[in-house]
Amino acid sequence: MGLYHLAIGLVSFLSMVSGAMTIGANWGTQASHPLDPAIVVRLLRENGIQKVKLFDADYDTLKALGKSGIEVMVGIPNDMLATLATSMKAAEKWVSVNVSTHVTKNNVNIRYVAVGNEPFLQTYNGSFLRATFPALQNVQAALVKAGLGRTVSVTVPQNADVYESSSGLPSDGDFRADIRDLMLTIVKFLNDATAPFTVNIYPFISLYTDSNFPVDYAFFDGNANPVNDGGASYYNMFDANYDTLVHALQKNGFANLPIIVGEIGWPTDGDRNANIEYARRFNQGFMSHISSGKGTPMRPNTGINAFLFSLIDEDAKSIDPGNFERHWGIFTFDGIPKYALNLGTTNAGTLIPAKGVQYQGRKWCVMKQSAKLDDPQVAPSVSYACGLGDCTSLGYGTSCGDLNAWGNISYAFNSYFQMQDQHDDACKFPNLSTITKTDPSTSTCRFEIMIQPYYGGAAETLGRAKKALGLVAGLILFFLTIV
């Protein structure tokens, strides 16, 4: 253990005795209308979120994090793994552009590089099995070569099914048979590099995929029937899952490898189990669990290093896994807290909304009162609107699941209209739609208005230039007209 690690250890020890909570958040940007990164960084700071995990290395996002002190895990998307695996030059270039520059020029506190994201997920059919380890080796070598070997660690965020337990008990945990050798190679490499194992744990998915899953066991209230594992009692799925990994590591000779929980959370919409009540119960329970400092039965009295999934909703995420996929945020897409959540990081004791968010006009596209529900144009119009808009809040048990047919159709029209930045042509469903200034929202169902589009640093300058040009052209036209 070097002096640096001792110092870091001291800092974590001090923050533990002083009782200050440390929590991270995942900041994804697959949104039709992402927030300005500067607004998000302020949101993170005001809510006392000290660590952030990114899925790529977007320049503006990283630059906005500069001088904030917030610890950053930057991500390498899976589709870059093959290139980085086969070319050391590419890995050096990636580290130079996406890490070194930001650390030295922009003062970004980059601490981890996530090489790939859940690359061994079974739905990928093994596409990334070969590239992940060599990419990990090359990125690590490139970090060392860039002089960042001591401050920046590599890791590979894994889905929790890279390990399993034949009996279901944590003590029978081991790496999944078909990828066991590969996992052990990666784990040994991480161990040698004093790098952490990162895992994403999702009790929600267990409940979603298995209707017999005991609901209380997904949460942290201690209401579930405990699972007894050789004297150790498990009252929640999180602890059992985490300890299955600890057993798998221990069994293979890596008992002390640090673990980061890369993603943990609960969605609020898009499924009957995805709602505000469950999300609050889960996330508040998790925060209390980690702030207690109790750890898990296998790693008692050990801090749990975790990143909530996620910070803000992303309305452009693929819904292949399910409609809930666009609703994981503790904040809505525009930075409004969805429910009272005490992270234990601020004196406010609850989430603080984003500041300085600019909205588009207060108008909505709805179905005309005079239009007929059985108009043959309704079905194709709704299906077009939902295809390009976002209808994941419609359906059984969702926030807009109680709308009547008129509300349903209007919701679809409005979603498309707002996604198209309220362009007049986007509310021209044949004889069916009209623009209104009356908010059609109900107590549970929000008919959203999008925020002003963010064009990014470089594009912003371009936008300003275009606007200025437009103004000049307008003025010329004006003079021509009056002359």
Ligand SMILES: *[C@@H]1O[C@H](CO)[C@@H](O)[C@H](O)[C@H]1NC(C)=O
């Ligand atoms: C840096 O990261 C971005 C975003 O992930 C990526 O598009 C780009 O190719 C990377 N740059 C290099 C030189 O690899």
Ligand SMILES: *[C@@H]1O[C@H](CO)[C@@H](O)[C@H](O)[C@H]1NC(C)=O
């Ligand atoms: C994986 O294989 C299945 C069945 O062969 C196929 O439907 C699916 O598209 C494949 N997925 C990927 C990511 O290649």
Ligand SMILES: *[C@@H]1O[C@H](CO)[C@@H](O)[C@H](O)[C@H]1NC(C)=O
């Ligand atoms: C509303 O739309 C959803 C999904 O698009 C559909 O399942 C439901 O039956 C509709 N409800 C009404 C009252 O039309």
Ligand SMILES: *[C@@H]1O[C@H](CO)[C@@H](O)[C@H](O)[C@H]1NC(C)=O
């Ligand atoms: C709209 O309604 C008018 C009057 O009822 C009708 O003449 C016209 O054909 C309709 N247009 C479409 C596209 O359905």
